[in-house]
Amino acid sequence: MAFIINGQKIIDLRSDTITHPTPEMRQAMAQAEVGDDVYGEDPTVNKLEARSAELMGKEAGLFVASGTMGNLVALLVHCGRGDEIILGDQAHTFVYEAGGSAALGGIHPHIIKNQPDGTLLLQDILAAIRGDDVHLPRTRLICLENTHNRCAGSPLSAAYTQSVGELARAHGLKFHIDGARIFNAATALGVPPKELTAPADSITFCLSKALCAPVGSVLCGSREFINEARRARKIVGGGMRQAGVLAAAGLIALEQIVPRLGQDHANAKKLAEGIAAIPGLTVEPVHTNIVYFRLSPQAQLGDEQLIAQLAERHVKLLALGVHRFRAVMHYWIDSDDIDAATIALRDVMRDA
Numbered sequence: 001m002a003f004i005i006n007g008q009k010i011i012d013l014r015s016d017t018i019t020h021p022t023p024e025m026r027q028a029m030a031q032a033e034v035g036d037d038v039y040g041e042d043p044t045v046n047k048l049e050a051r052s053a054e055l056m057g058k059e060a061g062l063f064v065a066s067g068t069m070g071n072l073v074a075l076l077v078h079c080g081r082g083d084e085i086i087l088g089d090q091a092h093t094f095v096y097e098a099g100g101s102a103a104l105g106g107i108h109p110h111i112i113k114n115q116p117d118g119t120l121l122l123q124d125i126l127a128a129i130r131g132d133d134v135h136l137p138r139t140r141l142i143c144l145e146n147t148h149n150r151c152a153g154s155p156l157s158a159a160y161t162q163s164v165g166e167l168a169r170a171h172g173l174k175f176h177i178d179g180a181r182i183f184n185a186a187t188a189l190g191v192p193p194k195e196l197t198a199p200a201d202s203i204t205f206c207l208s209k210a211l212c213a214p215v216g217s218v219l220c221g222s223r224e225f226i227n228e229a230r231r232a233r234k235i236v237g238g239g240m241r242q243a244g245v246l247a248a249a250g251l252i253a254l255e256q257i258v259p260r261l262g263q264d265h266a267n268a269k270k271l272a273e274g275i276a277a278i279p280g281l282t283v284e285p286v287h288t289n290i291v292y293f294r295l296s297p298q299a300q301l302g303d304e305q306l307i308a309q310l311a312e313r314h315v316k317l318l319a320l321g322v323h324r325f326r327a328v329m330h331y332w333i334d335s336d337d338i339d340a341a342t343i344a345l346r347d348v349m350r351d352a
């Protein structure tokens with residue numbers, strides 16, 4: 001099922017963002033009913049926003065260009081200049097979103113340690129909440145990430161999320177979830193996504209990752225919050241026009257791709273088992289569609305060589321950190337591709 005590029009089969013495990021739209025998506029995009037979404041007149045966008053809000057258990061949704069834009073818009077609405085957000089040191093919003101909330105919103109990040117399972121300890125959150133003192137920034141928001149990308153794709157449970165929500169409410173704070181892969185979390189935990197989002201004031205999820213759509217994320221929250229978010233989206237240049245051609249793929253993603261995410265999780269476990277049997281590699285526990293593994297420092301080849309030699313065998317992976325690699329499962333990877341990728345890894349390690 002892997003991509004065929006210039007007649008060559010490529011097993012691309014770098015990320016689930018590399019997914020191409022499915023044939024059904026391309027057809028729906030071609031036939032989408034559209035209108036000017038800045039006027040609120042695109043029926044396909046309106047349908048996607050309503051369906052997303054329903055799935056997340058919120059009053060309203062807002063279609064945005066990317067996960068980064070969804071998180072940024074949420075932070076701009078929740079926080080004023082000089083306000084502080086509490087988030088994990090491994091959070092995508094902290095590490096990979098170009099410091100957007102500080103650059104554009106004057107928002108101050110207060111970083112606390114992510115545990116290996118992606119959680120923040122409640123006592124660490126409590127300790128990070130500022131007192132009422134003119135010298136200190138004002139704590140305004142707590143952010144969680146579910147699943148947690150850099151923490152082995154771990155899903156955060158409903159009970160844990162609930163406890164963070166209670167803590168936020170007790171201290172008059174807002175609570176945002178970067179749920180780029182919330183459907184992977186829901187699949188792994190066997191709960192509807194709204195159980196994972198109920199305690200949060202806002203949630204962003206991505207259509208363009210394991211859900212296969214070419215573009216887009218949806219930010220969900222109360223109607224009042226989304227009205228403000230619509231304005232913030234305009235400020236960051238995210239007011240799109242006939243965006244129904246993109247939203248149409250998103251609707252297919254919710255209908256057809258969400259129910260099959262369990263296959264990606266099974267493929268991730270299968271790959272992890274294969275890697276565990278290769279001398280010189282150690283694999284981290286796998287929870288959803290993301291597999292991290294490490295190369296022994298005693299190995300006869302370096303990180304870049306491993307990536308290059310796999311690429312010669314038409315398998316693509318990402319090096320993320322010293323001797324640490326990531327492989328992400330998605331719609332375009334099937335069980336045979338996992339066999340082929342495992343053989344390629346075994347051969348590269350054997351020939352080193």
Ligand SMILES: Cc1ncc(COP(=O)(O)O)c(C=O)c1O
Pocket residue numbers: 017065066067068069092093145147148149178180181206208217
């Ligand atoms: C956890 C998480 N949040 C947010 C994003 C940002 O999404 P985008 O690439 O659509 O901006 C990503 C992207 O990989 C992600 O993994």
